[in-house]
Amino acid sequence: xxxxxxxxxxxxxxxxxxxxxxxxxxxxxxxxxxxxxxxxxxxxxxxxxxxxxxxxxxxxxxxxxxxxxxxxxxxxxxxxxxxxxxxxxxxxxxxxxxxxxxxxxxxxxxxxxxxxxxxxxxxxxxxxxxxxxxxxxxxxxxxxxxxxxxxxxxxxxxxxxxxxxxxxxxxxxxxxxxxxxxxxxxxxxxxxxxxxxxxxxxxxxxxxxxxxxxxxxxxxxxxxxxxxxxxxxxxxxxxxxxxxxxxxxxxxxxxxxxxxxxxxxxxxxxxxxxxxxxxxxxxxxxxxxxxxxxxxxxxxxxxxxxxxxxxxxxxxxxxxxxxxxxxxxxxxxxxxxxxxxxxxxxxxxxxxxxxxxxxxxxxxxxxxxx
Amino acid sequence: xxxxxxxxxxxxxxxxxxxxxxxxxxxxxxxxxxxxxxxxxxxxxxxxxxxxxxxxxxxxxxxxxxxxxxxxxxxxxxxxxxxxxxxxxxxxxxxxxxxxxxxxxxxxxxxxxxxxxxxxxxxxxxxxxxxxxxxxxxxxxxxxxxxxxxxxxxxxxxxxxxxxxxxxxxxxxxxxxxxxxxxxxxxxxxxxxxxxxxxxxxxxxxxxxxxxxxxxxxxxxxxxxxxxxxxxxxxxxxxxxxxxxxxxxxxxxxxxxxxxxxxxxxxxxxxxxxxxxxxxxxxxxxxxxxxxxxxxxxxxxxxxxxxxxxxxxxxxxxxxxxxxxxxxxxxxxxxxxxxxxxxxxxxxxxxxxxxxxxxxxxxxxxxxxx
DNA sequence: CGGCCGACTTCTAGCGCTGTAAATTCACCT
DNA sequence: AGGTGAATTTACAGCGCTAGAAGTCGGCCG
Numbered sequence: 116x117x118x119x120x121x122x123x124x125x126x127x128x129x130x131x132x133x134x135x136x137x138x139x140x141x142x143x144x145x146x147x148x149x150x151x152x153x154x155x156x157x158x159x160x161x162x163x164x165x166x167x168x169x170x171x172x173x174x175x176x177x178x179x180x181x182x183x184x185x186x187x188x189x190x191x192x193x194x195x196x197x198x199x200x201x202x203x204x205x206x207x208x209x210x211x212x213x214x215x216x217x218x219x220x221x222x223x224x225x226x227x228x229x230x231x232x233x234x235x236x237x238x239x240x241x242x243x244x245x246x247x248x249x250x251x252x253x254x255x256x257x258x259x260x261x262x263x264x265x266x267x268x269x270x271x272x273x274x275x276x277x278x279x280x281x282x283x284x285x286x287x288x289x290x291x292x293x294x295x296x297x298x299x300x301x302x303x304x305x306x307x308x309x310x311x312x313x314x315x316x317x318x319x320x321x322x323x324x325x326x327x328x329x330x331x332x333x334x335x336x337x338x339x340x341x342x343x344x345x346x347x348x349x350x351x352x353x354x355x356x357x358x359x360x361x362x363x364x365x366x367x368x369x370x371x372x373x374x375x376x377x378x379x380x381x382x383x384x385x386x387x388x389x390x391x392x393x394x395x396x397x398x399x400x401x402x403x404x405x406x407x408x409x410x411x412x413x414x415x416x417x418x419x420x421x422x423x424x425x426x427x428x429x430x431x432x433x434x435x436x437x438x439x440x441x442x443x444x445x446x447x448x449x450x451x452x453x454x455x456x457x458x459x460x461x462x463x464x465x466x467x468x469x470x471x472x473x474x475x476x477x478x479x480x481x482x483x484x485x
Numbered sequence: 486x487x488x489x490x491x492x493x494x495x496x497x498x499x500x501x502x503x504x505x506x507x508x509x510x511x512x513x514x515x516x517x518x519x520x521x522x523x524x525x526x527x528x529x530x531x532x533x534x535x536x537x538x539x540x541x542x543x544x545x546x547x548x549x550x551x552x553x554x555x556x557x558x559x560x561x562x563x564x565x566x567x568x569x570x571x572x573x574x575x576x577x578x579x580x581x582x583x584x585x586x587x588x589x590x591x592x593x594x595x596x597x598x599x600x601x602x603x604x605x606x607x608x609x610x611x612x613x614x615x616x617x618x619x620x621x622x623x624x625x626x627x628x629x630x631x632x633x634x635x636x637x638x639x640x641x642x643x644x645x646x647x648x649x650x651x652x653x654x655x656x657x658x659x660x661x662x663x664x665x666x667x668x669x670x671x672x673x674x675x676x677x678x679x680x681x682x683x684x685x686x687x688x689x690x691x692x693x694x695x696x697x698x699x700x701x702x703x704x705x706x707x708x709x710x711x712x713x714x715x716x717x718x719x720x721x722x723x724x725x726x727x728x729x730x731x732x733x734x735x736x737x738x739x740x741x742x743x744x745x746x747x748x749x750x751x752x753x754x755x756x757x758x759x760x761x762x763x764x765x766x767x768x769x770x771x772x773x774x775x776x777x778x779x780x781x782x783x784x785x786x787x788x789x790x791x792x793x794x795x796x797x798x799x800x801x802x803x804x805x806x807x808x809x810x811x812x813x814x815x816x817x818x819x820x821x822x823x824x825x826x827x828x829x830x831x832x833x834x835x836x837x838x839x840x841x842x843x844x845x846x847x848x849x850x851x852x853x854x855x
Numbered sequence: 856c857g858g859c860c861g862a863c864t865t866c867t868a869g870c871g872c873t874g875t876a877a878a879t880t881c882a883c884c885t
Numbered sequence: 886a887g888g889t890g891a892a893t894t895t896a897c898a899g900c901g902c903t904a905g906a907a908g909t910c911g912g913c914c915g
Binding site for chain 1: 900901902903904
Binding site for chain 2: 342401
């Protein structure tokens, strides 16, 4: 039943509260018979420690906030899953409080300046709008680790993958497939995000390293980070006469939209146009054709981020540490490994089956540790 | 700065703690000059109330748990988004603590019998494995509302859509499109979930109401709730010689997998096979062809669930209330509205564009309130 | 056989905030 | 001027738990 307090257990067992507390915490210096007697009392009363009371006393809440734009974006929901599992696996067994910023500056401010303090022990934040100065100013003394390639003040820890390198590798892969007109899809129409900026830089580097020209026409922005917007933008570009034989997409949502726009126009993938997405979300394996994608190592990202956060919570107070985690290219049908460069048309059913099965069948891995 | 306590503010302003507390809470009966004086002290010290302290004193944490199988499933991530927005909009401004059960009985038990009590004020749980008896036994006195069509003891509140009715309507729509061999895809290979069970019942009712025979061969189970599993299962069924002209899918993941299996084999959608999914996830608008889907009113679901939960938290102690919220059929290319029954081939670019834009273009709405 | 040591348990302050009840102040009447 | 009730403000006792100080008890050494 509810409302059984430590004191009730103590009385029931005829001992002091501290002894009960010691039993609950498996402290040493409790004799076996005593331990058993107390445990029986706990069981009989159905006692469960009250989290809030404990937390007031210890100053730790066991909660960390995970803040990003929107759980509905597959990358973030997959991240939430990974982080919450990793957090639970932590020694301290953290639980995760989800906060959505909607990708707006107001949302990010709201998350950082919550009017109440002390609810969470620390925060994992993936900022998208806020300047690094503002982040530095606002986070106050809340232990924090930033995720992703967004703004990051030097004073705060951060984990990310090397977006420039990843975009370069992916673009080079398309070039190595023999593509010469590689377009970039999915950056913001206006107000380029940090993410888009870096991926475009990498895209350009990839083109240059393969001796391909950089054409402004081949940058296809979208109105929002959403597959329908991408479908429209790519469709319009095609209809406007823009020609390309490969698409480097800012993210998988853009890639999925692009897939649709190409299908609508009867353009064959990857024969006419190869496509690479970004994030390697679960759907990539079952789009048609299945989607090659830049695959950040989110497990490692979560692990490193939580590790640094735990250190901050424990009082570490050094300068911000910036860590890179690795990524790989998950190669699927939309931009296969170079061996099978152009290859069979994509309706070879049995081949495809095997591919779906293997998930990230071929992959180029890149470890860049810090 | 950190660690400014109520008492510090009180001393700084030369008043009692309670007066400061009153100012913080905008209580009446605080004179204007006093309010201003205290406010200045608060600002000068940069005081922010400590959530844990307050919560210990009030007994409320302002947190509710939202527990379901896996955030990575789009339906759940969309639900999480809706619930957390709705919860924040509540008078009490609840925050949402995410809990994943992995869809296993152990996970569900873990969520229900968290060893610590008092962390959350209440819980929204979408069970999938646990029996209603076990739910009733375990939830103890934690205010709780169940989501979805899973098991629900009579003593606990629950919100769901009428899955049987929805499946019937969707199946009938396929029949009205002239389809006579309508298969059902995506239920579990073994250990049918409550969800699948009800949707299959509705599917059967839909067939019967249109005078179509129910064939066991047309039930295509999958190994897991995942699009790749569905792709494989549908592919195998086709390869085994099973013939159908429409697919009623247990969920959108199954539908997306089915889409892929059909594409691989060069089967035209919706001309050869029409497809209806379930959940109306965001991707449905940009699959190719776009996917018709049963669209539960999740906003309403969240609203009703939170409302009931709030009442439970406030001490309401009646018998379990079971509420239905409405759904509609979001009709897109994979199973269009009956007017355009077979219609143009799906690569009519401009038409399609408009369609993508409109999202759930045509829709049959069903309000079933309780 | 008394005293001292170590092992174990109890005592007792809080952690930061809120709610109730009591105290104070103040404007206004008679 | 004394009294009254309303409006404010203060005092204080916890909410449930933890941790360090203080106490208790049995055993062992001299």
